[in-house]
Amino acid sequence: MNFETILGKVDFLEFLRGKRATFLLSCSVTKTCEIPNISQAGIPGKLYLTPTLDAEFLCTKEVRSLPDIAQTPKGVPTPALITRAIHELKPYSNIEILNLGLDVIPQIDYFKIYNFDINSSESIDKNAKIPAMEIFQKGIEFGQNFETKDDYVIIAETIPAGTTTANATAKALGYKCEGYFSSSFKNSPNDIKNETINKALENLDTNDDIFEILSKVSDNMIIFNAGFILGSRVNDLKVILAGGTQMACVLLVVNSILQSMDGEIDSSNLALCTTKWINKDKDSNLKAILEQLDFPINAYASDFDFSLSNHPALKLYDEGEAKEGVGCGGALCYATINGLSKEVVTKKIESFLG
Template sequence: MEAVTVHLGDFSSHMRELGKGFLFTLVIGTTDTSLVPGITIAGAKPELTHYTPAADAEYLVLGRCRVIPTVPMTPDGKPTPALITRSAIKLTGSGVLVVNAGTRVRPNIPIIDLQGEPGRDIKTGLAINRNVVNRAFDNGVILGENLARVSGAIVIGESIPAGTTTAMAFLVAMGYDAWNKMSSASPVNPRDLKITVAREALKNAGIDKPLEDPLEAVSRVGDPVILAIGAIAIGAARQGAKVLLAGGTQMAAVLAFIKHLDKGTLSNVAIGTTEWLIGDRTADLVGLIREIAEVPLASVNLSFSDMPHEGLRAYEEGFVKEGVGAGGVSIAAIARGFTIKRLKEVILGDYRVLLRGVGGIDH
């Protein structure tokens, strides 16, 4: 089996550019939508979801967390997808930037701040103040332009709890059929709950027909991460950099955002994800991309079925699937010449370090 499977388009130019080196940008944000009970498993309790993006960022950069006193792993040993991303970054020696799109809890590491704000609960119909949206967008474009002067390949990932729900509402607001097509970090996708939240958001925002302006859609029912990734991607792609949106169904919302603001930049944009996400029968990333704009879409064929720890094998059972740029950064590592086998060796080693952080229990 090939290490990377191409599902849509011609991914070769992105692989060539990634092979020369890449810069990874992690965009973090929060919304109060994640406080809706049952909508996400990205936190032991709803109120703890506001800590997740900061903890992911700290672990990615430091190998440990500062905003929480524990390692980023569930009590039964299921690790954050930042484990995969960190391992791939270590292999390639690539640079990492963390961008704050708008978070309730800021990580205690160096970050770039777009001067955005955390999102409210989208059910209010006013997710982010429009003036804040405009400011963060302008700053994101400037950042993307400058990143492109540093590297010809920019990989952008995300960490935002409940992001698939806000992405669904955003896509529907822009006229796309995203119902029942968004993935989940849980093996039991709470699709009915997501739809209920999205429908209430659209109703309270007064959206009964498709919007033309994605900035307005973000302001009403979106989230700061869609906004920030879209802006950074537009800025970098305008300068000729190859941009890899590293994530799952949330990146469909980013793709729509880019299409409606600067369609010409799509020739430099592709999406990279995991085979776990592609194989999610409760979602349809391929169908979403075809509906929006058929840019190249590839997945890394990373399997944990032979891993010696239950916490890692849980990924094969539908837990997590994607996040923190795991799929896209793994693809970038393969483009640099590393094998799936080598990547898994580093992941296993890093996971065992995490286990020692919780007392060495062999999950």
């Protein structure tokens, strides 16, 4: 098991080899997920539960707010399986949950759940009505004040329909997006996604400033984490953004905010880590998104796939379903720099499915 360098040099991730990580899971609901067939990250009609269940499963290996673990209609198991498997094999020193607008609070004790008084956001096709400036500032403050005994932080996301809101956000901010954004589907439901994004963009006014734009077309996870990234620079916190095009969009928002205020960022202690399924995805282009940033960014992709597994549900990943989420790409990179082999990771994931 190894990782590929998408942008930058190997040095940042190599430096983190053997070091201790705190895993932060940003959990959020956008009602965009209620648009039929827009996401397969969960049970149809109950996608709002997915972040809650992911948090429960990651922390406890139990799904408490629903009898069964979230599966897509095709039976693609949540990538939380991967992130959890690695936690069992080489535990993160600490897992903490960020409630960035959950409808249902995860039923877990002891684990810290940060409450930011953020509500789940409306669907972007009807104007998401997010108090964007307020959420951004909460992210800034959290980043400025965040303290850890660990050497670095892996920050991940679980937000169904998040690739749609990410795509809308990037497009609204004027970035080149055509064919760059990923989907949890193999055959991406582009009609539904594009229709949603176009409807979202129709709500924009020419005079909207960046926070008005984010308010209408984005999601809490993106806005909060853009703040977190900027805020955490005061302490030079080493941060791995664990995710694909959604985490890339967080960086685009950072970029746009910096542009709007003529600001700068020292991005040397930041990296994005994703999966092979995103890195090799023909329907998206993570690298092209990241190359639009005005600052340099280290980006890596795990080379893990399910070629050692015969499990049909897992094979769907290699066929292009699911691809990323719950920080599984970052978790896989973490596994690599902590000496885990593809064999043991594969076996552990399989053990969850029976």
